[in-house]
Amino acid sequence: MIALRRSDIDLNTRIVRAREQLIELDGGGxxxxxxxxxxxxxTxxxxxxxxxxxxxxxxP
Structure with missing residues (x-):
């Protein structure tokens, strides 16, 4: 859920699209x-x- 953006969530149709992932880098970050x-x-x-x-x- 961390990688979700506002544009990935459609509240009218109740659809959530996961298209990205959060990756931890070897050097941190x-x-x-x-x-x-x-x-x-x-989806x-x-x-x-x-x-x-x-x-x-x-x-907002």
């Missing part, structure tokens, strides 16, 4: 990168009960 394979990309339906929590977490 972290970087966003594409998933390692097509299988790592996900997930979100239960309607979770939508209010996601709305509450949005930043």
């Amino acid at each position: 972290m970087v966003l990168a594409p998933t390692g394979s097509q299988a790592g990309k996900r 997930v339906s979100t239960p309607s009960a979770i939508v209010p929590a996601l709305v509450g977490r949005r930043r």
Whole structure:
């Protein structure tokens, strides 16, 4: 969930798309990168009960 961006979450259709991953670098630090394979990309339906929590977490 850390690598999700606001644009990955569609609250109207309750769809979340995971297209990137957060990778820890050998020398420290972290970087966003594409998933390692097509299988790592996900489109997930979100239960309607979770939508209010996601709305509450949005930043202006």
